[in-house]
Amino acid sequence: MKISAPVTKNQTIEGTIEDLTYEGLGVLKVDRYPLFVADALPGETIKAVVTKAGKNFGYARCLERETTSPDRVEVKKEDRRLAQAGIAPLQHMTYAAQLVFKQHQIESLLAKAKLDIEVSETLGMEKPYQYRNKAQIPVRLVNGQLETGFYRQHSHDLVPLEDYYIQDARIDQAIIVVRDLLREYGLAPYNEADQSGIIRNIMVRQGYYSDDMMIGFITNSKTLPHAQDLIKGITAQLPHVKSIVHNVNNRATNVIMGPVTKTIYGEDVIFDKLLGNQFAISAQSFYQVNPQQTEKLYQIAIDKAQLSDRDVVIDAYCGIGTISLAMARHAGDVFGVEVVSDAVADAKRNAKLNHLDNVEFVANKAEYQMSKWQEMGMKPDVIVVDPPRKGLDETLIESATQMAPKRVVYVSCNPSTLVRDIQRFAERGYHVVGPIQPVDQFPQTPHIESVTLLERD
Numbered sequence: 001m002k003i004s005a006p007v008t009k010n011q012t013i014e015g016t017i018e019d020l021t022y023e024g025l026g027v028l029k030v031d032r033y034p035l036f037v038a039d040a041l042p043g044e045t046i047k048a049v050v051t052k053a054g055k056n057f058g059y060a061r062c063l064e065r066e067t068t069s070p071d072r073v074e075v076k077k078e079d080r081r082l083a084q085a086g087i088a089p090l091q092h093m094t095y096a097a098q099l100v101f102k103q104h105q106i107e108s109l110l111a112k113a114k115l116d117i118e119v120s121e122t123l124g125m126e127k128p129y130q131y132r133n134k135a136q137i138p139v140r141l142v143n144g145q146l147e148t149g150f151y152r153q154h155s156h157d158l159v160p161l162e163d164y165y166i167q168d169a170r171i172d173q174a175i176i177v178v179r180d181l182l183r184e185y186g187l188a189p190y191n192e193a194d195q196s197g198i199i200r201n202i203m204v205r206q207g208y209y210s211d212d213m214m215i216g217f218i219t220n221s222k223t224l225p226h227a228q229d230l231i232k233g234i235t236a237q238l239p240h241v242k243s244i245v246h247n248v249n250n251r252a253t254n255v256i257m258g259p260v261t262k263t264i265y266g267e268d269v270i271f272d273k274l275l276g277n278q279f280a281i282s283a284q285s286f287y288q289v290n291p292q293q294t295e296k297l298y299q300i301a302i303d304k305a306q307l308s309d310r311d312v313v314i315d316a317y318c319g320i321g322t323i324s325l326a327m328a329r330h331a332g333d334v335f336g337v338e339v340v341s342d343a344v345a346d347a348k349r350n351a352k353l354n355h356l357d358n359v360e361f362v363a364n365k366a367e368y369q370m371s372k373w374q375e376m377g378m379k380p381d382v383i384v385v386d387p388p389r390k391g392l393d394e395t396l397i398e399s400a401t402q403m404a405p406k407r408v409v410y411v412s413c414n415p416s417t418l419v420r421d422i423q424r425f426a427e428r429g430y431h432v433v434g435p436i437q438p439v440d441q442f443p444q445t446p447h448i449e450s451v452t453l454l455e456r457d
């Protein structure tokens with residue numbers, strides 16, 4: 001039997017938003033068929049036009065709001081570009097409602113999996129904007145002029161921007177300085193259509209406690225024309241820049257940086273602090289983007305780990321060792337594993353920088369290393385995992401539980417893989433203790449970070 005959508009493209013409909021998707025889109029149902037609507041909140045009655053009608057779901061654009069949710073923040077016309085660019089897709093919700101939305105997202109995934117686990121209120125920020133310490137901004141030609149900005153969502157059309165709202169204001173200022181220098185020296189922006197031009201992206205990293213800034217040029221060409229002029233211009237206008245790097249990426253890919261980064265001014269790294277430890281951060285290493293909330297996140301992970309000074313800890317997916325070093329102050333020995341070798345080099349350097357000699361770092365896939373450690377007979381007391389969005393490899397869960405740690409602390413940036421992995425741990429004798437604690441690392445966006453404690457049954 002052919003199933004068809006109960007609506008057609010361009011049809012106008014009226015209804016009340018029932019829910020929000022994990023991306024923060026309003027859900028408007030026609031019979032049981034869901035239409036997803038941007039900038040629409042639960043309880044709001046709207047008139048909308050169908051923009052896409054697929055087999056199982058569709059999309060609609062709000063034409064008129066007949067009632068307004070108390071959770072709504074009116075967004076100024078000039079700021080709507082931030083939502084279009086996917087920078088702040090939740091900007092139309094009060095911050096309090098954003099925090100509740102994140103808590104509910106985890107609760108509803110747990111309920112779907114029939115898991116009776118409590119979720120605490122999301123720990124939010126006092127000032128939930130200008131928090132990001134890193135930007136990778138595309139450079140393109142728009143109306144005959146070199147522009148910096150963000151892509152309109154689901155497209156490669158550049159929306160020129162100067163105020164990115166969620167970035168450290170010093171980063172916004174640096175992007176303008178660099179953009180103007182690129183214009184002055186006539187460097188051609190990259191053109192994706194025929195892969196011509198020079199400058200693909202500008203990368204900026206800013207310390208939170210330190211004033212250090214790193215600027216990176218990601219180019220399509222092997223060389224960076226006018227490198228000395230650019231360095232001179234940047235350092236004259238932005239004296240806190242400690243490092244300028246050049247990265248070549250001449251492949252037709254959405255991955256921003258190529259494999260090799262060369263330092264063309266100053267140091268290879270910038271320095272910043274987290275929970276009192278100093279960190280050297282290189283261009284290619286992962287470093288949490290919201291330093292204020294990261295300190296809260298790590299402190300919760302440390303508290304949940306309940307370390308004693310003889311405990312052996314594994315920190316899987318350790319990046320530049322930020323969690324490892326924070327734990328090393330409370331534990332016997334800490335072993336970190338991370339796949340990016342530059343990050344491991346940074347982690348080793350960071351252990352020395354902080355005079356911590358009870359930490360060891362290995363460059364390997366966490367799933368391989370965990371099975372190696374298990375075969376070697378290692379018996380950790382605590383395992384911390386902080387994987388990327390795809391969550392844990394099942395073989396890692398197998399080796400980790402075989403090693404029988406007392407506790408597993410799971411730092412997650414994706415509640416759906418977290419819930420899947422909690423079930424996999426449960427099959428191997430580990431259960432969640434206490435509530436899951438969401439921490440808002442990404443205000444104004446639907447991203448959800450949380451910390452979960454699992455213990456052996």
Ligand SMILES: C[S@@+](CC[C@H](N)C(=O)[O-])C[C@H]1O[C@@H](n2cnc3c(N)ncnc32)[C@H](O)[C@@H]1O
Nearest residue numbers: 286288317318319338339340365366386387388
């Ligand atoms: C969410 S980050 C966490 C990093 C670190 N714990 C922190 O808080 O800064 C995930 C890290 O996992 C690394 N990674 C991704 N896949 C991996 C794998 N299969 N094995 C080990 N590390 C991996 C990434 O390079 C990244 O550094």
